[in-house]
Amino acid sequence: MTDWLAHWKEGDIFWHENQPNPMLVKFVDCLKLSAGDCVFVPLCGKSIDMLYFLEKGVKVLGVELSELAAEQFFVESKLAFTVKKSNKFTIFSAKNIDIYCGDYFDLETQALSQVSAVYDRGSLIALPADLRVQYAQHLDTIIPSGCQMLLLTVNYPQAQMDGPPFAVNQAEVVQLLKHFECQQLHCFNDVKNDSLFKDANLDFLEKAAYCLHKTNG
Template identity: 50%
Template sequence: MTDWHSRWQNNKIGWHADQVNQNLIDYFSKLDLVDGDKIFVPLCGKSVDMFYLLKRGLRVVGVEMSEIAIEQFFSDNKLEYSVSKVNDLILYEGDRIQIFCGDFFTLEASHLVNVKAVYDRASLIALDKALRQKYVNHLNDIISKDVRVLLLTLNYPQHQRVGPPFAVSKLEVDLLYGGSFQCQELQNISDIENEPMFLLQGVDFVEKAVYCLQKVRM
């Protein structure tokens, strides 16, 4: 957590993307959402994808540890907001968007009432292997049955570089989510040529995968 705050304080946020993720655009329909539905974005940073989701007519709920990231999101997108305390979390709230500042693992189901979908572009892969099962278990505890998850992952030889982002294989996705979710792989492509930092670090390959998951068990 200290390292995460330090990265934001020193603007070392190489993972932040300035453009909306193309996979979100391409596979948005898989979430089966309509105007006014609510979507949850865990470990959201200041992702421009959240503003895209707002423009699609959705209500957005995020969670992020860094106040700097949250305040930059509202500032960058010229959105007004209020700040209040909700239990152990700080809530930043604007028009159709709420971002909780604090630890993902302190979120409760009451914070995600009426959430119909989850968008995970960089949450699971931001966590090392020791935390990933805990993350999935907690997500399962706080979302309702039938919620759909659009999950994006990377896979590469983990011994060839230090994460994050960490390598997550299809086998691991099946093991992590298979007990409570139906898992459909939508895409799995080799894309090392578009990852110059991985090439510089001597990584042999990078696979990018997209999954649509649906919670089927409580």
């Protein structure tokens, strides 16, 4: 089991990117967002992608286990922030953004009532198989019908390397998010270029993007 808080404490955040994710930039239209809309970013870390949304006038609601991550996000983004306690969460807020610090599985529907989109980069694939099932079921429970979702995954021979990030293929995405319409937008083999995976000598490393739509009912 990954000790995420220890990763944050030790500054070992190998997954963090210093630029907006290129797949987000390429496929953001899948989320059908306009200024004033709200995107949910589960397991958000201190992702720069949240700033990308803010710069488009889109509100952000993130959830993250580590308070260090939330604090670093606001300090490094030079955003003045407030902190308040609410039930099981400590909420870090600035204009147009709230990061709920606590356990994703404690989030309830009412917190997400304004959300019209979900952006998942490094979240589903951060979790082992049993937790991925729970993650998807919980997402289905807490987000409103009609939500659009952009999901970024990696897939590789799991026997050749341990996660995280864990390998998730298209069949698993469809199975996990069975109440969503699912379209694969992109899938390419990046095994030659990705430095994070280079020591594992993987046979292949597929990076994929999916556009999902939570259907009514």
